Amino acid sequence: MIGSGDVADVAVVIPCCNGEHHIDRALSSVVTQPGLSMEIVVVDDGSTDRSVDRAKAFSEVQVISTPNRGAAAARNAGLRATKAPLVKFLDADDELLPDALTEQVEAVNQLGPEQIHVGGWYVLADAGQKRRHGCQRDGGGQVPNLIIQNILTSGPLHRRHLLERVNGFDERFPWNQEWNLHIRLAASGAQFLFHEQAVYCAHRRSDAGRITNKKFKTRDFVRKELDMIEWTRQSIGRSERTDVAFAFRAMRIAKSAAKLGQLADAHAALAFARAISPRDYRRHWPSKYTAIHRLFGTRLGEKALIRYWQMSS
Structure with missing residues (x-):
């Protein structure tokens, strides 16, 4: 979609692993965007289905095939393969x-060099239910807000120089890669500007292949989650x-672990929270949780809270 030697307006990078049933939809939504010169790259992350063939059917698309190393590595490979100053990461099951x-x-071109435009999104579930989601607001500091409330991958339109400043995605992360990236970007001085207008539709499947669904079946998922918190803490300073x-x-x-019946892991996650913020780790808790915790004291309160989460699953 660009001539030899030209620099495109925007690069669109789509990681894909066994996405033959939805990659067509994602790519069709990209190639029909009007008035843009684009670099469109699908990074095939070790697919064993017909994802590559599906992507190659689009003449505008460059396909890069890599061994299965995860979405973070795939996105970094796509970033390295493109040159455009603006970068849109799109999940293969989004459109x-x-x-x-x-x-x-057009909106980004009106912003400053440290500012990142973030749009809202729709969610379309298996049963066809459609819900609109707006963007988070910054109240109390952008970095803490991003730690608590994630921006999903397909919402921002990134600036290449900001991504390169933080060395792209952290490839240690099996999931939560965009959470970590956005926190590091904000900590480096970038500013996310949130807009209510939806820019993409997220198709949420209930099958076990989705990373969000797979992580809860991953052995030691709580340990991995806590490791990712610690890696992120170390990357931005305390x-x-x-x-x-x-x-x-x-x-x-801890709540997720309790709902899965992983009670020891739930206790470990609460102990981790106490360790990193001994005096104020309950500040953002819902009042109901705080009341249960205070009623019984720290140790018994945690047991009561975990029991409450388990019973309400």
Whole structure:
């Protein structure tokens, strides 16, 4: 979609692993965006189905095949293979809304060099239910806010120089890669500007192949989640406000573990929260959780809270 030697307006990078049933939809939503010169790269992450053939059917698309190393490595490979100053990462099971990327590029061109445009999204579930999601707001500091509330991968339109400044995605992360990236970008000085207008539709499947579904079946998923919190803490430097936010995230991991019946892991996640923010780890807790915890004291309160989560699953 660009001539030899020209630099495109925007690069679209789509990691794909066994996505033959939805990669056509994602690519069709990209190639029909009007008025843009684009580099479109599908990074096949070791697919064993017909994903590569499906992607190659689009003449505008460059396909890069790599061994299976995960979405973070695939996105970094796509970043290295492109040159455009703006970069849109699109998940293979998402689709851009009509004109959305064109409008996002126009909006970004009105912003400063440290600013990143983030759009809203729709979620379309298996049963056809459609829900609109707006973007988070910055209240209390952007980095702590990003720790608590994630921006999903397909929402931002990134600036290449900011991605390169933080060395792209951390390839240690089996999931939560965009969470870590956005926190590091904000900590480096980038500013996310949130807009309500939806830019993509996220198709949420209930099958076990989705990373979000697979992680809960992964052995030691709580340990991996806590490792990822610690890696992110180390990458941005410690502060009281960010540690309180990380402690809140650890509490949510404990809740997930309790609902799965992994009670020892739930206790470990709460202990992790206490360790990183001893005086204030409950600051962002819902009042109901805080009341249960205070009623029984720290140790018995944690047991009661875990029991409550388990019973409400």
